[in-house]
Every structure is written in structure tokens, then in C-alpha cells.
Amino acid sequence: MSNAHLLDHAARLRDDLPADFQEGIVESIYSDAAAISSSTVSRDSQRARLTADRLLDRALTHRVWGFAVMGVLFFAVFWFTIAGAAGPSGLLYTLLVEGGHAWLRDGFVALGSPGWLTGIVIDGAYLATAWVIAVMLPPMAIFFPLFTLLEDFGYLPRVAFNLDRLFSAAGAHGKQSLSMMMGYGCNAAGVTATRIIDSRRERLIAIITNNFSICNGRWPTLILMGTIFIGALAPPALGSVVAAGSVVAVAVVGVLTTLLVSWGLSKTVLRGQTSTYSLELPPYRPPQLWRTLHTSLIDRTLFVLRRAILMAAPAGVVIWLLSNITVDASSIAAHVVDALDPLGLALGLNGIILLAYIVAIPANEIIIPTILMLTMTLGSNLFGAQDGVMLELGSAHTETVLIQAGGWTLLTAINLMLFSLLHNPCSTTILTIWNETKSLKWTTVATLLPLTLAFAVTFLTATTARLAGWI
Amino acid sequence: MPGPELPTAPDAGPAHGACTSCAIYNSANLRKLGVETGTYDYVAAVAGNPNTGKSTVFNALTGLRQHVGNWPGKTVARAEGGFHYHGHGYKLVDLPGTYSLLSTSNDEEIARDFLLFGRPDVTIAVVDATRLERNLNLVLQILQITDRVVVALNLMDESERHGITIDVRHLARELGVPVTPMAARKGQGVPELLESVEQVARGTVATRAHRVKHRDPRLERAVDVLAGQLQQTFPGLPSTRWVALRLLEGDPGTEQAVRDGTLGDLGRGIAGPEATSARPTGTAAR
């Protein structure tokens, strides 16, 4: 029988079958499963779910307590991160940035290395890398294990369960909350995770909005800004609490943005039916502490750190070159920053931050180090300090660099947090979006929509702050 | 941690001379599915419902540390690793967690196509011992596609806490394939699982997969007729009844495979036809 005839025959046989025969297939399989199961399984009690699980669920999905616990848990994670990272970060900074940098520089000079080589290797590649490690390693080493513990315990599906009504109202698929949470690790992973959503329309919504889940690379920026600028507003004893609160606030703004943009998309370009959804709430499992610590350190912390270092070293070189190749009496970086400054200031940021975001398109991780390096080398010219400030500030902390050399204010910090939350995805994520959608149009939308939103929101904040006379 | 044989470096080639009689015969199709078999002797797939500890089993076998999240949809793409056991190299492919193989969603398609067209030498069906009935739904579907299955009855520790007792021998008899109780998180049952995997992969244990009998006699008859014709058109084709069922349902992927004849490649293979009989099969051990 030829292949085509075989298909014809199958179609004829199908015609003779009752319309609901497929259902019969599932029913037959399930009834066999039920029969086998009932003849092999015996329970010594009739309870269907462990009482502990039920009680926990009652609390974690309670009308009042559910949200209270959610807030407290996420807040606690950030607070531990901020409070715990300060010490180790300071130590690493002293060791790598202050001590290590000076020591290596002296060594290079002593060996007769030419100025440009010392500059590229030590002031460029090394300094950027050292900064990435000092700024990022401690918070990541605390944040990721804590988040992973929550994840392994089975808490995240409960969050999805609690919030689903909002997603439903936004016209989004129920599973979007899961891909959203995946995005809190890495947006590229979050975009891949949208495969659990069958409908293309809803999947696109999930892909485009995944950017508003703050990823690994962006947490450090938020945590640092929260610590230096917002935590500092409070009395020292409450500093880290207030700082953690500000990071939670940004994360909440992220969720709201996700909902709002989803709603907007589902009402305009991605109109359509909300498809069915079902979510299994798995039983709670006591997380394995050591394994969790181990995997989150290896998988996440070191992975992100490695990526950051790989990106930081070349970025450091680029920054050094930009800052040291002079055209018309000032460096390329200075020219670019001068050109970007009007836009930057209108957005409540500055030219350096915008240039840093251009340099850091490959990886959000290196934003802060890039900003610091640019501020240190350019800050003197731009903000009227004397030359050679770079070396003087070499012994200064992040805060001093930004406030004194960079002229940063609270508005700069807040807008940087907002910009970090909203701006375009990193190049890896953009590539993933392309791979998942195979559509130039949607990849462009997913890239430019967030960027436009970031410009609009920071501009509004800055304008409001100025009109209100806050700055 | 697992037994002394484990873990070896993930994704390394076999440490010992590859077994010549057991070369992966289906490598052309596997390559099409994006699996580089390299110098491995056997390909093993890991399938199962979401939240059954599938990734934990995968990690326990490969020594890889794929992150295991306690929520559905964690593994959406295929993860791959490898291990060595008794001098043979095994390529391990972690399939997306699914409730079923009958629907049209992306993840189910990946799992289904891999089992059907990739024809792994052995499929490890990871099952949550605390929810046997709902997990058997998937296992029975897998058994419609392939005989070469080992059931990893995972989360035995949890099921004990729930006061659930499972008659493992009876379950193995009913399913017609080996069943290994385990608690992968604690590394319990890994050596036993490896042994069963080896026996099924090398064909030293006879498996006779439970066939679901359809309650509607008309469907049963239609499947019989179509399966017979498939057998004629594509001699040596394995799992003809499953393919027949898919055709009756009008599954586009399967129809395409019939139309362009790729289905026939499954039967011809490279080193020999039928999955079970062309192997250096010993008589049933045990």
C-alpha cells in the first residue's frame, strides 16, 4: 500500500469512528492507570494532603496574610542581601580596587611598561573587572541562594496563584506569572520559559513583558542605588531596611508595568481570546540547604560573575580607550558624553549613564562599574574638579565617586533604578527573543518598547521633580 | 551520592573502548533531532510529569547540576548529559516534563517526537510515588511508544511520610517493565536504577510493555487494521499501534512522516530493524 493510500485509509477509518473517540483514548488510559494504581497502592490513612501543607497553604494564600507574607518574604530576601553584602563588598573593594589596583599599577610602572599599556591593562581591563567583583559578588552570593531556597520550597507557584487574577484581568495567560518569575533570574531564560504558553498571542505578550522582571544583571544596580542613595536618607540603624524597601518597590513597579503593558498589548496589537490555563501547585518540599547553596553558587552566582567578568574586561579596555584617545583636545568619551548630556539630564540621568548603557548592551552586569570608571575619568573635566582626580578618587568609595565627581542626586539614583528596570533587554535576551519568535517585527517591538517606556518614564519623573522644585 | 561508578565528567566520550556490537543504530535520526551521539554506546531519555524530580534524577545520573525548581514548566527545552556505567557510555537526554503525550503543545511535541523518532535505547520514566495514578497516565502512554522503559519510582521518602505503601513488584508486573523505587534527592536507588537501565539498554532483561486496551471495540479494530497496514508498508516499524492511533487522530507530524517516508527510516534503521530483536539480546535475566 502506498504512503498516500495509507493516509486515505486512516481518514476512512476515522470517519467510521464516533466523533468523541479521542476522548475514549484518554479515558481508556486513565482507567487502566486507575486500575493499576488501586491494585498497587495502599494508604494507611485517608488524608489526601498532608495537614502541614494545607495549613501552610491556608496561610500563604490567605486574603490578608498571603500578601503580607509575600511582601515580608521578598523584603527579607533583599534586606539580608543589602545588610549582609555591605561588609564583604567593602573588604573586596579595599583589597581589589584600592590595594590591588595601586599595587599592580606600581608593578607595571616599575617594570617599565609604557603608559598606554598600563592604562589598557590596569586602568582599563583590571579596574573594571575588580569593580565588578567587588560590587557584584557579595550581593549575588547572598541573594541567589535565598531566592533559590524560596523556589525549591515550592513558594513561587503560590505567588502565581495569588496574583493570577491580576494577570487574567490584564488579558495575559496564567502561566505568564511563571515565565515572569523565571525572568527574575535571567530574562533570556524567562523568554525561553514562555514555551509553556501555547497560544502565540499570549506567548508574545509574555516575551515582550519579560524584560520587566529584574534579572541577575540588574539586581546589583538596584541594590547599590538603594543602599547608597535611598538607605542613606534614613537614620543609620534603619538604612538597610529602607534600602531593601526601595528595591522591593522597584520590583513591584516592575510587576505593575508587566501587567499594564500586557493589558495594553492585549487590548491593541495582540487582541484575542484568553486561553485556558491550569496551574499545578506542587507539594512543599523542604529545600536541601547545602545542595541549594552549592547549585545557586555554581549555577547562578559564578555563572553571572563569569559573564560579567568576560564582559567587564573588554568593556574596561573600551572605556579606557574612549577616555584616553583625544580628539580636539578632549577624549572621545568626553565628546560622546557631552553630546548625550542634554538628553541624559532631561531624563534625570546624565550623559555618562547613557554612554554606560550603550557600552553595556552585551551585559547589564557591568553598568555600575562602567559608570564608575567613566565618572572617575571624566568627572573631573565635566564637573570642574582638577585633573588627576582619577588617582585621588582611586581610594574613594562608590558613593564619593558618584556624588562628588559625578554630581549625582537622589533623582539620578531613582531614575537610574527606573531606567534599569525598564530599558531594553541585553543582547543575549534580544537574540533569544529572535530565536523564539523568528520575527524581526516582534524582536524589534520587544527591544524598543521597553526602551521607549524607559525614556518616557524617566523623563516624566525628572520633569515632575523639577517642576515641583524637589531638585 | 550515587554509586562508585559515578559521576564521570559530563559529556565526555566513553572512557573505555566503545562496544562495537551496540553502536547507536539510529544516529541519523537522532542527529536530525539535534542530538550529537558522539562516541556514546546508548541513548537514554528521561521523561516524566512536571514536579516528579525528573531533573534531580537527571542530575544524580550525570553529575550535572541543572537547577531544580519546584514548579511546573522548569525544563522547557531538552537538557543533555552523559555518564558511564560498566564500561559503556550513555547519552542522557532530559525531556520536558509533561502530563501527557497526546496534546499539541510545544513541550509535549518535543517529548513525543524524541521518543518516537529518536528511539532512545532506554527511557527512564520518572514517577512521583505520592501520585501514582496521575503519573501512570503518562507512563502508559510512553509504553504505547516503546517497550524499552525503566520506571523510576521517585519520591519514595515523601510517599512514606504520606503513609503510602506501593507494591513495587506488582507494579512492575502490571507495567511489564522494571520499576526502581528511589529517593533521588538523597541519592537512594541510583545504583539500582543504573542496573535496570543497563539491562534494558542491552536487552538482557525482557520487557513486555502494558498495552492499553481501548474500551471502544470499533477503535480497537481500527487500530488493529491500520497497524497491520503500517507493518506492511514500513516493515520493521516499531510501535505501529501508537503510530496508527496518531494517524487516526490526524496528527499532522505523523501524517507528514508517512507522506515523506521518514517513518520508514525508523524501521530500516542503520544497523538493523526492530528495536528489540536486532539487539544482542540475551534471554530474560532475573
Added chain:
Amino acid sequence: MTLDELRPDHRATVVALEIRGVQRRRLMDLGLLPGTEVRVDMTSPLGDPTAYLVRDALIALRRSQARAVHIEVHDDEPGRR
């Protein structure tokens, strides 16, 4: 009556699914088919969705879907704990 009307801790048996196609298949894959016993376990703090105990697993369904599942309530007591 339909599943969305089932009161907390009451048990019921599914009698019919009033949806077609893929969505019907999805519910059946989750083990929700005629003859299956279900129970309301908990409701989201925002009122929707509701989590049902289906074949030993906790499955959350939105109200719009639960409305498509016709059930017969067991007229015994509130479900066993």
C-alpha cells in the same frame, strides 16, 4: 451544577466537560474527566482562581474554565479532612 459553584471542602464527581478541542484535552490530561472525583481545596486571595484536588494533585483553574465542568455533588458531609 458546575465546578465553580462547588463549595469549599465539598466533594463532587465530574459528569461532563462542556468545552471542545484542545482545551478539553488539556483538562483531561490533568486527570479531569467524567467520573473523576474533585474537591475544592482553596481559593486565591483575589477570589480567582480556585485550586481543586484532582487525583491527589492540586490544580488551579480560573472560574471561566471551572464553569465548563459539570459536576454532581456528593450529598454527604463537608469533605473529609
